[in-house]
Amino acid sequence: MLDKLFDPDVIAVIGASRTEGKVGHAVLKNLLQGAGHKVIPINPNVTEILGLKCYADVLDVPEKIDLAVIVVPAAAVPSAMEKCGQAHISYVVVISAGFKEASLEGARLEREITAIAGKYGIRMVGPNCLGIIDTSSSLNASFAASMAFPGNIAMMSQSGAICTVTLDWADRTGVGFSKFISLGNKADLAENDFLELFRKDDSTAVIAAYLEGVKDGPRFMDVARNVTREKPVIIVKSGRTAVGSRAVSSHTGTLAGSDAAYTAAFRQSGVIRADSLEEMLDYSRAFSTYPLPRGKKVAILTNAGGLGILTADACHSIGLSITSFEEETITKLRQKLPEAAGLYNPVDVLGDAGPQLYEHALEVLLADPNVDGIIVLVSPQAxxxxxxxxxxxxxxxxxxxxxxxxxxxxGTRIAAGEELLNKHSIPNYPSSERAVASLKALCDYSSIKVKEHTAPVTIPVNREAAQKIIDDAIASGRRTLGLESMGLLKAYGIPVVRSRMAGNLPEAIAVCEEIGYPVVMKIISPDISHKTDVGGIKLNLRNAEDVERAYLTMMSDVKHYMPNAHITGVQVQQMVTGGKEVIIGMDRDPQFGPLLMFGLGGVYVEFLKDVSFAVAPINDKEAQHMIASIKTYPLIAGVRGETPSDIKAMIDTLLKVSQLVMDFPFLTEFEINPLMVMPEGKGCLAMDVRMTLRKE
Ligand SMILES: Nc1ncnc2c1ncn2[C@@H]1O[C@H](COP(=O)(O)OP(=O)(O)O)[C@@H](O)[C@H]1O
Ligand SMILES: [Mg+2]
Structure with missing residues (x-):
């Protein structure tokens, strides 16, 4: 698939121009610099451009055209597309701008051309893009200033400007690309299609991308999971800090922001996320050049002490280990290095070291089985x-x-050395921190490559009972459900604290006796989301008098804070002690769907912000990872001789919640807070639940 898009025999440029400086001229010129394909200009106003016969229309061209590059103004693109369809052209690159990115009318035009493409089965790149480049087929169907050098990095970018910036940078550093794709508005072909293509492309070893979003989140994860097992995928995704425009009322929604789903989805599907364009290029070059390290043990070779220490610090803070050498390594280093040299890690060959010393030290270090990778530092002494x-x-x-x-x-004094490295396609990292970060990316990918992606096991649940609770709520016009929906948890086998409802004080006293003191009393109202805030929680009630007093104050407090709240009664729960409070939540992300959250919970969750995310459905390994990746994990795992919490019970609950939110797309928000986790072997108990149903 898409073969002829990148290796067409006959290419038509619709909107080819004789005028230097026009896109229609630049594209034609770039195409002509390639080899192995015939280029045909299309323009009704002239008969010849750059010595080529010009046709008025693609339908006039006697040959079969494989690819059309469209550069006419947006308003003329629909009819151009229509003609491409009639001429049985399979691939179109729409360079023209003025579509979705520009105006409402543009968006309408974009829908129109997408529909035409769909009607004829045309696959389209763009609109609003710079074009595409394939160095192995010598195709430059773009208006880039120059052709890319051949190389093993495939790059795609949602921004045309980032394409030109990258190509220009590559021009200076000599970095080569296999394919270079400007995605534009992604009306048809998008990142998923190209990821698939790059995976199968023999000339591609590394995949890099600049994305502003993905077109189809779940499919992206599926495709990326497969691709990342074969080739590293490095993505810089912008919009990290953009505040979501949706109104969010849950903790999960508030804490997730707009970027947590991307971070989780990338991690879960093995994508290496770069924080900047610079980082993306750094990592891509590392993957393009180096074999993968077997482990995280690093040796540092330097001719300057200070740089060595900085590098060691950088390794340490990023999770790479500064290795210890074998005896033999030290002995061999000592043989040739000057007396004052540093023989331990970092190895310091001293300021006056020449190439022979560097070579000797490198060879010795490479032979040491305790060394997985090396950072070499050279500072320019006189x-x-x-x-x-x-x-x-x-x-x-x-x-x-x-x-x-x-x-x-x-700077100046290393420039010639840097140029030499570049000539041999070896990156020179401008700082040791950037070299270290790139080495870390190589290490990370070693484990991504071998990661298994097993589908979660289906847990037996009472789906009908859950369905009924949701149906009843919808029937009664409810959107937000609180404690009264605990039945939903029970239906999915999630343990719930012993609890009973009561409509008035005598009933409340009766159920307290039933449950057994001490108890907790909670307000039940469709209008109240966070009960603590309005005096709607009374803890540790020890007898009927406590209950009576608590009931009366609760009613008057709630009336005071929320005079208009409709109160249906109270819920009495067994008072649970000796556990730790965690939160398990879900918020539907517009791109990726159900985003699960785990964190240390209770009423401080939004203050602590110590949470982790994953896109559902998750398997047990991902559930385990969610739990282990919060900062306060040691508190759960047991510190200072404390018994660890029941991590298995939390994993189990996470898996059940994952299944629940997958089974009921009607749930837009879901939150158990707190889930009280008891010490190892003693399980966990949901004590509060809150969920929102989709408005229909
Ligand atoms: N059954 C219970 N046993 C012990 N403590 C409880 C119990 N229920 C609630 N709590 C405590 O009260 C806090 C708030 O209760 P919760 O039901 O989550 O109300 P809300 O979140 O609406 O304010 C919990 O975080 C927990 O510390
Ligand atoms: Mg709560």
């Missing part, structure tokens, strides 16, 4: 021959089965 050292590094890097990342540090 006697340092940087280009000579660079040549030595190149020689060793080319044959090494371990990654050796370089930081020739400085």
């Amino acid at each position: 006697m340092t021959d940087v280009p000579a050292i660079a040549k030595s590094l190149i020689k060793i890097i080319k044959t090494s089965d371990k990654p050796i990342l370089c930081n020739l540090a400085g």
Whole structure:
């Protein structure tokens, strides 16, 4: 699929122009610089452009056209598309702008051309894009300033400007690409299609992308899961801080913001997320150049103490370990290094070190089984021959089965060395921190590659009972459900604290006796979401007098805070002690759907903000990961001789919630807060629940 898009025999440029400086001219010129395909300009007003016969219409062209590149103004694109359809053209790149990104009328035009493409089965790139480049087929169907160098990185970008920036940067650094795609508005072909393509593309080893969003979240996760097992996928996604425009009332929604789903989805599907364009390019170059390290043990080789320490700090803070060497390594280093040299990690060959010392030290370090990867630092002292050292590094890097990342540090005096590295497609990281971060990305991918993605096991539940509770709520016009919907949890086998409803004081006293003191009393009202805030929670009631007093104050407090709230009664619960409060929530993300949240819970959850996210459905490993990745995990796992909490019970509950929210898309928000987790082996209990149903 998409083969002829990237390797067409005959290409038509609809809107080709004779005028230098026009997009229709630039595209034509770029295409002509390629080889192996015939280029035909289409323009009704001229008969010849750049020596090529020009046709008025694609329908006049006698040959079969494989690809049409459209550069006419937006308003003329629908009729151009229609003609492409009639001419049986399978692929179209719409470079023209003025669509969804521009105006409502543009959005209408975009729908129109997408429908035409659909009608004829045309696959379309764009609109509003820079075009596409394939270095292996020598195709430059874009208005980029120059053709990319060949290489093994496939890049796609939702921003045309980022395409030009990257290509220009690559022009200077010599970084090569297999394919380069400007996605534009993604009206038809989008990141998922190209991820699939890159996976199968022999000339691609690394996949990089700049995205502002994904078109189809669940499909993206499916595709990415498969692709990342074969090739590294590095994505920089913008809009990290944009505040969601939806009104959110749940903790999960508030804490998730707009970006948590992307972070979770990327992590779950093995995508390496870069925080900036620079980071994306750094990582891509690392993957493009180096073998994967077997582990996280790093050796640092330097000619300057300070740089060595900074690098060690960077390794440490990012989770790479500064390795200890074998005896033999130290002995061999000592043989050739000067007396004052540092033989332990970081290895310091000293300021006057020449290429031979670097070479010797590198060879010794590479032979040490405790070394998985090396960071080499070169600072330009008066006697340092940087280009000579660079040549030595190149020689060793080319044959090494371990990654050796370089930081020739400085400016003017390292430029020649850097150029040499670039010539051999070896990156020079401008700072040791960037080299270290890139090495970390290589390490991370080693574990992503082997990660199993097993589907979650279906847990036996009483789905009918749950359905009935939801149906009843919908029938009675309710959207927000509180404690009265605890039955839903029970139907899914989630343990719930012993509780009873009461409509008035005598009933309340009676159910308290039934449950057994001490008890907790909670207000039940469709209008009250957070009961604590309005005096609607009374804890630790020990006898009937306590209950009476609590009931009366509760009613008057609630009336005071919320005079108009409709109160249906109270719920009495067994007072539970000796556990830890956690929260399990779900909020529907517009792109990825059910986003689960786990965190240390109770009334402080929004203050502590110590939570983790995952897109449902999740398997037990992901549930375990959610729990283990919060900062306060040690409190749950047991600190200072404390018994650990029942982590198995939490995993079990997370899996049940995952299944529940998958089974009922009608639930838009769901939250158990708190889930009281008892010590290991003693289970957990839901004490409060809140959910919102979709408005229909
Ligand atoms: N059955 C119970 N046993 C012990 N403590 C409870 C119980 N129910 C609630 N609590 C405490 O009261 C807090 C608030 O109760 P909750 O039902 O979550 O009300 P809301 O979240 O509406 O304010 C909980 O975080 C917990 O600390
Ligand atoms: Mg609560």
